[in-house]
Amino acid sequence: MVRPRFTKLPLEQQQAILQAALDEFAAHGFHDASLNRVIDTAGISKGSMYYYFDGKEDLYAYLVRTELAGLFARVGTLPELDIGDADAFWAVLEDYYLQLMRALTASPQLAALLRGWAAASKNPAFQAAQGDIEQASLHWIEQALTAGxxxxxxxxxxxxxxxxxVVMGMGQAMDIWLMSQQPGEDTLPGLVSDLISMIRGAVSA
Amino acid sequence: MVRPRFTKLPLEQQQAILQAALDEFAAHGFHDASLNRVIDTAGISKGSMYYYFDGKEDLYAYLVRTELAGLFARVGTLPELDIGDADAFWAVLEDYYLQLMRALTASPQLAALLRGWAAASKNPAFQAAQGDIEQASLHWIEQALTAGxxxxxxxxxxxxxxxxxVVMGMGQAMDIWLMSQQPGEDTLPGLVSDLISMIRGAVSA
DNA sequence: GCTCGCCTTAGACCATTAGTCTAAACCGGC
DNA sequence: GCCGGTTTAGACTAATGGTCTAAGGCGAGC
Structure with missing residues (x-):
């Protein structure tokens, strides 16, 4: 767990560390990212890094959590899903997914970070570090499904x-495919509509 | 690429190396597997290992390819898909998938190997090593889809x-879920039928 | 039977990694 | 001014994947 002392640091130094970590993790993924490089880039010493974070996984988890929180803060929370009929449900979901993807295309580094997360999350040895992130994501999907x-x-x-x-698998595949397409604002809504229609086909009653 | 000299080795030594590699990779996944441990377990020297294989990725790719070939040899090739109507198409696919899953539940080490492969395959830095395996798999799905x-x-x-x-994402998610359920011969056909129905719902015309 | 040359092997060595640990520097309170 | 806890620096460890050199093994030609 990130040490509370990290959040007491001057904001600019926090950001220097997080920015260095974001650059490194986004560029190389979790495994091939070098913590030593992050330390060098951030301009702090190894002792300090391990004074703030438990280790590489801890830094990564904190970074993903922070960036995800920022993303959801930008997009807003998921609207109420279980008012209305099935069509309304899918319409709301599609609209929300569209907004998420818009935000994601706007910050390719975050997209890269999440891509690396998706790739690693299936590895059982890594799930310990995923912990609450994975849980939150699962919880989110679970709620949407039960509402549906x-x-x-x-x-x-x-x-x-x-x-x-299955929905997580589809979602990850779609996210990765969508990011690789670099869709413009004109094509994105149609693509998102197609993606939701596939999910709908897979899990519809 | 695996050196041809490896295949000229006495079969038992080949198998000693491949078995050691299978144990290690299945137990720890690609990244956390230790090549040094494989070398020790196989009872060869580092020089020999690098004389037979280009490196860790090469050994892994060769192992997966070999094991996959064995699996498909056990199951047989995919039957002709584009005779008959849509229902026949899905029935044939379901039956084939069921046989694949039967074979996979029978060899948990191979299942673990493929799980690790699925986890790693999304990482762009790793795709170079995936190479022909990934290609073959993509090709396989592509052919089934165009036949459909x-x-x-x-x-x-x-x-x-x-x-x-999307189909690959669904398939991987399903495979992992299925393996985690440890399904018996009585429950497997029903589960496979459900899985195929979801894919059918997602991609049906 | 001997020797030359090539295929194979052994394992020391290298750079780099995540992570540990100790000692020094810093800084606020008195 | 100095005392004591907080913070930092960076040397150090064990392990990794990968490289390289020198020796061993062994068959062909004579």
Whole structure:
């Protein structure tokens, strides 16, 4: 866990460290990122780094959490899902997903960070570090799915763990594909609509 | 690329090396596997290992390729897909997928190996090593999808790269979920049927 | 039977990694 | 001015993947 002392640092030094970490992790992914390089770039000593963070995984988890929080703060929270019928459910979801993707295309570094996260998250040895991030994401999808089941938009004849796993798999594949397309503001809505329609087809009642 | 000299080795020594590598990679995944441990376990020297293989990625790629070839040899090749209508297409695919999963549950080490492969394959820095494996897999899915489009079982209004990416993402998620369930011979067919129905829903015309 | 030359092997060595630890520097309170 | 806890510097460790050189092994030609 990140040490509280880190948050007591002058903001500019916090940002210097986080920026260096973001550059490094976004450029190389978790495994191939060098903590030593982050330390050099940030201009602090190894002792200080380990005084602020438990280690590489801790820094990474904190960075992802912080950046994700910023992203969701920019986009806003997910609107209420279980008012209305199935069509309304999917429309709301599509709109929200579109806004998320807009925000993501605007910050390619964050996209790279999440791409690396998606790649690593399946590795069991890494899940310990993923911890609350993964949990939050799963929780988010789980809530959306159960809301969809309440309004009859999502089938409920399968184990929810399977639905969650498949939706996450689809979502990650779509995110990566979408980022690789570098979609413009004109094409993005249509693509997002297609993606949601595929998810809808997969999990519809 | 694996050096031809490796295949000229006595079979038992080849198998000693491959078995050691399989144990290590299946237990720890690609990144956390230690090549030095493989070398020790196999009872060869570092010089020999690097005389047979270009390096860690090369050994891993060769191992996956070999094991995959064995799996497909056990299961047999995919039956002809574009005879009949859409329902026939999905029935054939389901049956084949079921056989693959049967074979996979029978060899948990191979399942672990492929799980690690799935986790690593999204990392761009790693794709160079994936190379022909990834290509073969993509090619396989691509062929199935175009066959499905010919018989009207698969929509053709989306970029095929998107369809491929999404189907791969779903497939990987499903494989991982399925392996984590440790399904018995009684439950497996029903689960596989559910999985195929989700893919069908996602990509149907 | 001997020797030459090439294929193979052994393992020391290198740069780099994440992470540990100790000693010094700093700085506020008295 | 100095005392004591907080913070920093960076040497150090164990392990990694990968390189390289020198020796061993062994068969062909004579």
């Amino acid at each position: 089941q309440r309004v009859g938009a999502v089938r409920d004849d399968l184990p929810s763990s399977l639905l969650i796993a | 489009q010919r018989v009207g079982a698969v929509r053709d209004d989306l970029p095929s790269s998107l369809l491929i990416a």
